[in-house]
Every structure is written in C-alpha cells, then in structure tokens.
Amino acid sequence: MWNLLEYAAWALSALFGVLMVADLIRIDITYDNELLISSREGEIEATAERHEI
Amino acid sequence: MQDLASTAAGTDRIRLLRVLGPSHVWALGVGIVLVGEYMGWNFSVGKGGMIAGLMACWVAGLLYTCVAMIDSEVTSTVAAAGGQYAQAKHIVGPLMAFNVGLFLVMAYTMLEAANAITVGFLLDTVAGMQGQAGLHQQPFIVLAIMFLAWLNYRGVLATLTFNLVITAIAFIAIVALFVSVQFGASAVPLDFSAITSDPLPYGWVGIVASLHFGLWYYLGIEGTCQAAEEVRSPARSLPYGTMAGIMTLLIAATMTWYICSGLMPWEYLGQAGTPLFDAARVTGNTSLMVLLFVGTAFATLASANGCINDASRAWFSMSRDRYLPSWFGAVHPVYRTPYRAIVFLVPIALIFALGAPLDQVVTFSILSGLLGYTFMTFNMVMFRNKWPLDRIKRGYVHPFHPLPTIVLLILCSTAYFAVFLGYGTQLSAMMCFYIVASLWFHFRRYKFVRRGDQFTMPWPKPQGY
Numbered sequence: 001m002w003n004l005l006e007y008a009a010w011a012l013s014a015l016f017g018v019l020m021v022a023d024l025i026r027i028d029i030t031y032d033n034e035l036l037i038s039s040r041e042g043e044i045e046a047t048a049e050r051h052e053i
Numbered sequence: 054m055q056d057l058a059s060t061a062a063g064t065d066r067i068r069l070l071r072v073l074g075p076s077h078v079w080a081l082g083v084g085i086v087l088v089g090e091y092m093g094w095n096f097s098v099g100k101g102g103m104i105a106g107l108m109a110c111w112v113a114g115l116l117y118t119c120v121a122m123i124d125s126e127v128t129s130t131v132a133a134a135g136g137q138y139a140q141a142k143h144i145v146g147p148l149m150a151f152n153v154g155l156f157l158v159m160a161y162t163m164l165e166a167a168n169a170i171t172v173g174f175l176l177d178t179v180a181g182m183q184g185q186a187g188l189h190q191q192p193f194i195v196l197a198i199m200f201l202a203w204l205n206y207r208g209v210l211a212t213l214t215f216n217l218v219i220t221a222i223a224f225i226a227i228v229a230l231f232v233s234v235q236f237g238a239s240a241v242p243l244d245f246s247a248i249t250s251d252p253l254p255y256g257w258v259g260i261v262a263s264l265h266f267g268l269w270y271y272l273g274i275e276g277t278c279q280a281a282e283e284v285r286s287p288a289r290s291l292p293y294g295t296m297a298g299i300m301t302l303l304i305a306a307t308m309t310w311y312i313c314s315g316l317m318p319w320e321y322l323g324q325a326g327t328p329l330f331d332a333a334r335v336t337g338n339t340s341l342m343v344l345l346f347v348g349t350a351f352a353t354l355a356s357a358n359g360c361i362n363d364a365s366r367a368w369f370s371m372s373r374d375r376y377l378p379s380w381f382g383a384v385h386p387v388y389r390t391p392y393r394a395i396v397f398l399v400p401i402a403l404i405f406a407l408g409a410p411l412d413q414v415v416t417f418s419i420l421s422g423l424l425g426y427t428f429m430t431f432n433m434v435m436f437r438n439k440w441p442l443d444r445i446k447r448g449y450v451h452p453f454h455p456l457p458t459i460v461l462l463i464l465c466s467t468a469y470f471a472v473f474l475g476y477g478t479q480l481s482a483m484m485c486f487y488i489v490a491s492l493w494f495h496f497r498r499y500k501f502v503r504r505g506d507q508f509t510m511p512w513p514k515p516q517g518y
Contacts, residue, residue: 013192020399039382
C-alpha cells in the first residue's frame, strides 16, 4: 500500500505544480505586467486608516 | 467582489484582499508555532535537565511576550504586508529593511522546509509501525510543500481558514492529553522525582544552553503581522490576534512541559523525536495516541502553511519596493495573492527540505528569527522617539516602555550565547551571509529603488526632523 501512496504523492505533487505554473503563465499572458505589479503599500494604508489624533 | 482598486489618479490597480479577521491572525501566528510544542522544545531538557527545560520554557515565554507586545504596537500602525520589513523601512531605513526582509524570508522558508521534513519523518514512523520499513520520504515531503503552496496560491481566506481548523485541533489535542492524564487516563502516573534527585545535571550552564531550544516553543508568533495588508481592521485584529496567540502558546507550552516531563525520564525526553506523541503512547490509551498523532501532523502542516504565507508576503513586499526584482511584486488579479513570490519560493523550500539535515535547517531558522528580534528592540525605541504617543494614533500601546525592550535585548543576547555554544560555526556563517547580502544591496541594488515611492505611510514628520 505504501508503494502506491508514494506514487500517488508524486502524481499529486506534479498536479499541484502544473496547476500553479499553468495558471501563472496564463495570467502573465492575459494581463499587462504593469497592472499585475501595480499594488502600492501606501495607497492601501491611506484608504484604510488615518494615523491622526 | 471588486477586482481592481481605482486610485485618485484614475488608474486601475490590483491589491491584496482585506478579508481576514482576528481569528485568522491567531491561526497564522499559533499555526506557525504550535509545531514547536509537538517537537523540538524537548532538546532543551536534554541540554540541561527538567528544571532547565522549564526555565527555558518560561524565559523564552517572557522573551516572546515582549516580542508580541512590541510587535502589536508597531504593526497596528504600520499595517502593511511584509510586517517587520515594512516597519524597518519606515522607522530605521532601507538597509535595515532589506536585512529584516531577508531574515523573514530565510526564517520562514527554512521553517517550512523543516516542517516538510517532519511530515516525511512522521509518515515513515507510521509505515514502520505497520511493518513497512524504509519508506521513501521524498514524495511526501514534496507533496506537503506543493499542496500548501497551491492552497496559498488560490487565496488567503481559504488558506488561513484551513489553518484555523487544523491549529485548533492540534491545540485541543494538547489540552485533551493534559486533562486526560490529570483525571487518571494514563497507565503510568506522573513522576517528577528527577526534579529533586537530579535537578541540574549539567549545572547552571545547562540552563543557558537549554534556552536555544526553549525558543522553539514560540518561534514565529511575530509572523502575525505579515497579514497586516489582508485583515479587515489591522489596528484591532493584529494586536488582538497576536496577544491571544501568545497567551495560547504560554498555556500550551507549560502543559506540554508538565505532561512530557511527568510521563517520561528526562534522559529519553531530551532526545525524543515526537515528545507529545510519545507521551500519549506512554499513557497506553489508544484514543490519545491517535489524537496526538493527528495533532502532530496538523501542527506540522499548519506551520508549513503559515510559513509559505509569511515568506511570500515578505518577498512580495521587498519586490514591490524594488529591493528585489519588481517582477515578484505582482498580485494575482483573481485570487489576489502574491502568486509569483509563492511559486518562486517553492523550489527554494524543496532544495532545503530534500538536501539539508533537519537540525541545520532549524538552526538557520532560529538564527534568522533571533536577528529579527534584536532589530525589534531598537526599532521600538526609535519608533517611540520619532513618533511619540501624542503624534500618531496606535491600535495598541504596549505598557511599561522601555522595560519590554530592555528585557528583549538581554534575552536575545543570552540566546545568541546559547546558540554560539552549540552552533558557533553556523552563527558565524549566517552573519557573513547577511553582511555580503548587505554589501550587494548597498552597492548594486539600491540604485534601482524608487526612493520617493517606498515611504508611503500618511504619517506626520518624525519628531526633530
């Protein structure tokens, strides 16, 4: 049984890897890189809270 | 669901999702750490005996209570992904921030690798109990990392809800073992006679040496602030989740020491691979054995899961500020996760998990964590000096400043000495690595950083500037 589990573990590992990499490639092809890296730290903070007393 | 955030300038931007609450923050912090109760802490008993193990548990508990208080105050104000990295950037400066970011990535990636190794070891143990000797651990190590990376890739809410469930089960398992033994479920009675017959087998230096592994009870609780950009209310959720987390760990650590030290001789406990599971086996109660095995497995997975979350946020934040190539600073437009950072760190974790011995991986993780705690001490002093309490609003104000900072610095110094006693070469190698990395950042990388863009908090000017 453990031999089968070892093969299953390899197969599932490959599956998760392929799912991630395929999605990464799809997203990178579909969207403009400038949009994907457009997140800004200060902007998020400014919309959430103001540090004023 | 709003996919894109519109800025004042009218351009569309993709940002991380604010979907988490205090319970997720608790699950992130305790989830990373609780595996330390299931394994690792007990080497402190081996270094100095039962009393040294208990002192290490409480001294390290004091150290991490200071860490949690300091972190809660600063991060409730600097509510940005990257946690201590973002704090260092705004309060100390870019070079410190770069180093702190590296500490975080190294500490969490190494810890993730150590957890994956432990998953393989656990399954090997189970296979051995079923008569299957020589199990190949590699496929299970790889599967643990790949599955959790995929989960992190798909979204932070599912990831930390999963962590919440398995961490709660692992914590309940410790409480159940404690209560069961107290009510006589164990075939072997608790025996603390070694406290009087063999109190300090290696003398007082044994207590100092044991502190190194005492850190294992709490290492990683500071990871809660990596969720800062994804919690709905950072000023409330982060201090609440972090302080609840350290209280949970103090209770779990003391229960763990009590049960394991009472049920097993300290000579065995000091070198056991899975002390809580072994304690359950000593009780002779099958239900407790199954429960503690499940607890061990869940604690290990929860830790690896939280580490992937935190390491990727730190890497993402550094890349977003161009401290690293900006390509890694991308957010997934659907899942809203730092997907490139998550995928990039997978092979690094695999290399350490498959190619490095467990104790070396753990030591590098502890050392990187210690360097981060040392940074927190002067970061806190600078924060209070530059922005006193009446200058900016905090979600939490820690009491007795600067006492926790001083205590933290003293305990960090003691822990360095303790690590040096056992792993002096690794400590020196680690310091050399960070010095070389700092030189690279200063002379080669910082010219790519958009210097004005990185300081973005809507804070008033620091006092005296």
